[in-house]
Amino acid sequence: MISKSDVEHVATLARLELSEEEKELYTKQLSAIMEYFEKLKELDTDDVPPTPHVLPLKNVLREDKPGEQMDSEKALSNAPDREGNYFRVPKIV
Amino acid sequence: MELFQHTANQLHKMLINKEVTCEEIIQSVLNRVEKVDENICSYITVTRDSALEKAREIDKKIINGDEIPPLTGIPVAVKDNMCTENIRTTCSSNILHNYIPPYNATVVERLNDNNAVMIGKTNMDEFAMGSSCENSGFFSTRNPWAQERVPGGSSGGSAAAVAADEAVLGLGSDTGGSVRLPAAFCGIVGMKPTYGAVSRYGLIAFASSLDQIGPFAKDVSDCAWLLSAICGYDPKDSTSVEYNVPDYTTFLNNNVKGFKIGIPKEFMGEGIDEKIKKAIEDSAEKMASLGAEVEETSLPHSEYALAAYYLIAPAEASSNLARYDGVRYGYRAEDVQDVVDMFKKTRSQGFGPEVKRRIMLGTYALSAGYYDAYYNKALKVRTLIKQDFDKAFEKYDLLMSPTNPVLPFRRGEKIDDPLQMYLVDLCTQSVNLAGIPAISLPAGLVEGLPVGLQLMGKPFDEGNILQAAYTFEQNTGYYKNKPSM
Numbered sequence: 001m002i003s004k005s006d007v008e009h010v011a012t013l014a015r016l017e018l019s020e021e022e023k024e025l026y027t028k029q030l031s032a033i034m035e036y037f038e039k040l041k042e043l044d045t046d047d048v049p050p051t052p053h054v055l056p057l058k059n060v061l062r063e064d065k066p067g068e069q070m071d072s073e074k075a076l077s078n079a080p081d082r083e084g085n086y087f088r089v090p091k092i093v
Numbered sequence: 094m095e096l097f098q099h100t101a102n103q104l105h106k107m108l109i110n111k112e113v114t115c116e117e118i119i120q121s122v123l124n125r126v127e128k129v130d131e132n133i134c135s136y137i138t139v140t141r142d143s144a145l146e147k148a149r150e151i152d153k154k155i156i157n158g159d160e161i162p163p164l165t166g167i168p169v170a171v172k173d174n175m176c177t178e179n180i181r182t183t184c185s186s187n188i189l190h191n192y193i194p195p196y197n198a199t200v201v202e203r204l205n206d207n208n209a210v211m212i213g214k215t216n217m218d219e220f221a222m223g224s225s226c227e228n229s230g231f232f233s234t235r236n237p238w239a240q241e242r243v244p245g246g247s248s249g250g251s252a253a254a255v256a257a258d259e260a261v262l263g264l265g266s267d268t269g270g271s272v273r274l275p276a277a278f279c280g281i282v283g284m285k286p287t288y289g290a291v292s293r294y295g296l297i298a299f300a301s302s303l304d305q306i307g308p309f310a311k312d313v314s315d316c317a318w319l320l321s322a323i324c325g326y327d328p329k330d331s332t333s334v335e336y337n338v339p340d341y342t343t344f345l346n347n348n349v350k351g352f353k354i355g356i357p358k359e360f361m362g363e364g365i366d367e368k369i370k371k372a373i374e375d376s377a378e379k380m381a382s383l384g385a386e387v388e389e390t391s392l393p394h395s396e397y398a399l400a401a402y403y404l405i406a407p408a409e410a411s412s413n414l415a416r417y418d419g420v421r422y423g424y425r426a427e428d429v430q431d432v433v434d435m436f437k438k439t440r441s442q443g444f445g446p447e448v449k450r451r452i453m454l455g456t457y458a459l460s461a462g463y464y465d466a467y468y469n470k471a472l473k474v475r476t477l478i479k480q481d482f483d484k485a486f487e488k489y490d491l492l493m494s495p496t497n498p499v500l501p502f503r504r505g506e507k508i509d510d511p512l513q514m515y516l517v518d519l520c521t522q523s524v525n526l527a528g529i530p531a532i533s534l535p536a537g538l539v540e541g542l543p544v545g546l547q548l549m550g551k552p553f554d555e556g557n558i559l560q561a562a563y564t565f566e567q568n569t570g571y572y573k574n575k576p577s578m
Contacts, residue, residue, distance in 0.1 A: 002457070006457070007453070009460075010453050010456050010457045010460060011453065013456050013460060014411060014440075014452050014453060014456040015415075015418075015433070015436040015437050015440055016437065016440055016441050016444075016449060016452065016453070017437040017438060017440075017441040018441070018449075022446075022449070026449075026450060026453055029450065029511055030450070030453060030454060030457065032511075032512055033403065033454060033511065033512055033515075034457075036399075036400060036512060037400045037403070037404060037467065039396075039397060039400050040397055040400050040401065040404075040470050040471065040474055041470075042397075043394075043397060043473075043474060043477065045470060045473035045474065045476075045477070048473040048474075048476050048477060049473070049476055050469055050472030050473050050475070050476065051472055051473075051475040051476040051479055052302060052472055053302045053332075054288050054302070054479065054527065054528030055288065055289050055332060055334065055528070057331070057332065060328075060331045062328075070195060070196070074195040075195065077193065077195055078191075078192055078193060078195070078421065078422030078423070079421060079422065080419060080420070080422075080423075080424075080425035081425070087420050087421055089420055089432050089435065090429055090430075090431055090432050090434075090435050091431055091432070092431065092432045
């Protein structure tokens with residue numbers, strides 16, 4: 001069962017600001033969904049390894065040589081706010 | 094017959110024989126879009142001018158006697174989560190409503206290399222999260238077969254566009270069924286390739302270990318063409334696999350003799366509409382009459398797939414979507430106190446309800462104290478699901494099932510009950526968890542609405558899937574059913 005304070009805590013972790021209405025709704029909906037997930041507990045998985053990825057992933061290495069680069073004007077073209085060649089954000093501290 | 098009604102194969106022959114120009118083809122499809130899209134609502138952006146310009150360039154190449162690859166001049170609809178240089182790419186989200194990518198996704202480059210012509214960017218459930226295309230931040234797409242019904246999701250725009258002849262081919266992405274389900278609901282062919290077969294570079298991420306781009310087409314031959322064009326290793330995607338991509342059209346043989354096909358009983362039981370079950374039983378009989386050995390089998394952990402999927406996918410999504418912070422691109426909230434306030438307001442105002450729900454779900458499953466109980470548990474169950482498939486494929490070449498457990502439902506019918514909406518992906522999700530390839534193709538109509546047959550295969554065995562699909566299609570003719578619009 002998920003409580004309203006769980007919802008508030010998770011929203012903070014996820015950097016979401018929820019309205020009172022959303023908090024009520026998500027408390028109800030997430031509880032129902034998590035209850036459905038309880039089903040997984042029926043399975044004994046103590047000796048089963050997890051599969052985060054289906055492929056045998058390996059590090060992809062290359063020589064340390066510069067490749068093609070995007071010019072900074074293009075990279076900054078979607079910036080909501082900028083100053084020179086930097087992204088500009090509101091004050092942090 | 095109008096040009097927009099043809100398949101890519103037919104148009105290619107007409108282009109080679111100089112019976113038609115590329116500009117005529119593109120103009121025909123653009124006219125069709127103009128006529129029907131106000132009802133179907135497939136496209137977010139129609140790239141009319143660039144499509145016509147490209148068509149004229151291609152016509153010059155044809156006159157010059159240049160080589161004409163199979164997709165030359167073919168109109169393609171592209172889901173709006175694949176980056177297109179200088180063309181707005183929104184993911185159907187208000188948080189990316191103004192995003193103009195400075196680069197192309199690798200699949201888009203591959204379309205360009207093959208002289209295909211993009212008609213526009215199509216609607217989807219926001220960030221590909223949904224099964225009905227109703228979670229778009231902008232508008233809902235309608236099913237061309239019955240406009241009060243949903244086209245399926247999340248790639249509903251591309252599927253509806255192809256079904257309504259607003260494009261000849263389409264691209265979608267499939268994380269838990271997002272290509273196959275809308276293909277089934279719209280009565281066309283859609284395929285999810287093996288994980289790693291198609292580059293994800295430039296595909297806006299939802300759940301990175303499950304996402305895979307796949308083709309939509311009016312028939313299996315066209316699907317094989319588009320698949321051949323988009324598969325292949327890409328150094329820009331670290332999960333891209335190096336393998337020899339066959340010419341998938343060489344598998345278009347009308348023969349399933351000796352194919353061993355299993356029907357997992359779990360995909361024909363609870364939750365499946367009886368009438369759909371009957372249609373799939375008829376399909377199985379057809380396959381058997383064509384010479385395949387068809388029998389019932391079991392994937393015993395199937396009933397746990399949905400729960401595992403809805404933990405893993407939102408967990409990966411909550412991490413992937415952390416990048417939307419209003420700093421580098423996309424929407425930024427105004428009137429903020431400081432940077433954290435900016436993050437919160439930007440995300441809260443920019444994301445729609447289903448995206449927030451999944452971010453919350455994923456963040457919860459990954460948070461301290463719950464990681465082992467939920468996320469890690471789901472990954473272990475994923476192992477069991479994958480082992481079920483491995484075991485089944487020791488005995489069978491292919492597995493078959495319905496694609497859609499229910500008929501295309503009415504708009505608004507499931508939108509308020511997330512769990513009911515999640516159950517629509519019942520037959521498709523385990524395929525993504527296991528990373529295997531699967532196709533959905535028309536299996537006839539039930540109450541005038543399309544039903545999809547799903548064929549699943551071993552990793553990188555798209556060829557056999559296409560051969561069986563082609564044989565079924567040629568011997569049933571279901572692909573000839575078209576919506577009356």
